[in-house]
Amino acid sequence: MWYDNDLIRLLKVKYPIIQAGMAGGITTPDLVAAVSNAGGLGSIGAGYMSADQLKKTIQEVKTLTDQPFSVNLFTPEVVQVDQNEIAQANEWLSRFRDELNINETPSVVNITNENFKQQVKVIIEENVPICSFTFGIPDEDIIKKLKAEDIIIIGTATTVDEAIANESAGMDAIVAQGSEAGGHRGSFLNKEAVPMIGTMALVPQVVDHVGIPVIAAGGISDGRGIIASLGLGAEGVQLGTAFLTSEESGSPQVAKLAILNAQETDTVVTTTFSGKPARGLLNDFIKEMRQYEGKVPSYPVQNSLTQPIRAKAAKLNRPEYMSLWCGQNLRSSKENSANQMVIDLVTQVEDVINKLFQS
Structure with a gap:
């Protein structure tokens, strides 16, 4: 059976399909719960949340699902x-304001990791079963605290060396982000020089160099992508853009x-919105x-400076000044319930398997 592996046993889910933890209000409690209730793993994108906001969101998700x-x-x-x-930077941005x-x-006075520490505290207090990390590996004491509570931790890697570092730090699984x-x-x-290794090249190399489950991410939006990822050695997949257009x-x-009307040639990688390379639709701001x-x-810092612009643009329905983050597999995007999306993905995987064996 295609979904019988170490990763689903680790995560205690039915299908190795993970909804990416997209920050900025995208991963509503309804979205997270819908994916988990359908047998996948829903994820709260808490990157920009305060500890109080995170606690409230976690508690709302718990009222909607009893699944991980x-x-x-x-x-x-x-x-x-x-x-x-x-x-x-503010001078450059003044015309948009x-x-x-x-x-x-x-303005930005100083930057600390205090909110991050409080977020981890909330995760422990609320008995969240799984916690994933992006942008690096947390300090050893954070990892120890989470492991002491039997919380599964997942890292993110864009190179083999980053994957090895995640495993060495004690991660239970790794998202290989193409x-x-x-x-x-x-x-x-x-x-x-931020690595730009494609999913198909990255995943098998990561699989060959680590001993923990690998989750493929990047450009996966249907059953064909899932089967391809499993064929490369991944034990699961993480989808972001596919769930962006869910109800x-x-x-x-x-x-x-904007995403539903876009195609694969419309995205670029830019640092202009946040100061960190990110892929999204090319627009006037970029x-x-x-x-x-x-x-x-x-x-x-740059993310804080552009936040009012992005927020006001969204309020005024001005996509030309919004950060329209999305991946390259845009033509597969659909409007549907997240629950139905997971069901369709499973059906597509099984259809691909049947066709392969019939041929």
């Missing part, structure tokens, strides 16, 4: 805050429509800010 779900956290990146750099009638100019994936790159070992997704309708690529403040 996970929380995805952003491993904190504490960077030096350069006020001159911020002033320059003016057009959207945003009167306040954002360059086709939407949203932020999970790279952390080489920040000067339960918290993504603004204007963003869903085009106009391209000249400053590599000069904007590092993540999470």
Whole structure:
């Protein structure tokens, strides 16, 4: 049976299908619960949540499902805050604020990892069964605390070396994120030249160099992608863009429509929105800010500076100034319930298997 492996036994789910923990309000409690109730693993994208917001979301998910779900956290990146750099970035961004009638100019004083620590505390207090990490590996004491509570922990890797580092740190499984994936790159070992290795090349190499389950991510949106990933040695898949357009997704309708009407040639990788490379639909903001690529403040500083622009643009249905994160497999995007999406994925996998054996 295609879904009988170590990963499903580890996660205690029926199918090795994971909904990516997309931050920014996309992973609503309804979405997380719908995926988990259908036999997959729903994930709360908690990257930008406060500890209180995370606690409330977890408790809401618990009222909607008794199945396992996970929380995805952003491993904190504490960077030096350069006020001159911020002033320059704000000058570049002023024209967007003016057009959207945003009167306040954002500022960043300092960056700490305190919220991250509080998020971990909430996860432990709420007995969340699974926690995944993006942007790096948390400190050893965090890993020990989670493992002491028997919480399954999953890391993210964009190279073989990053996968090995995750395994060495004590991760129970690894998401191998190919360059086709939407949203932020999970790279952390080489920040000067962010790796852009495709899923098909990355997954088998990671599988050959680690002994824990590998989860393929990037460009997977149907049964063919799942079977291909399993054939490469992965024990599961993680899908983000596929669930972005689900009925339960918290993504603004204007963003869903942009994705549904886009194709594989419409995405680019940019640092202009957040200071960290991320894949999304090319729009006017990216085009106009391209000249400053590599000069904007590092993540999470730039992310804080553009947050009011992104929020106001979403409120006004102005996709040209929104961060429309999505992967390269856009033509497969559909509007449907998340529950039905999981059912369809399972059916598609079994159809592919039947065709392979019939031939």
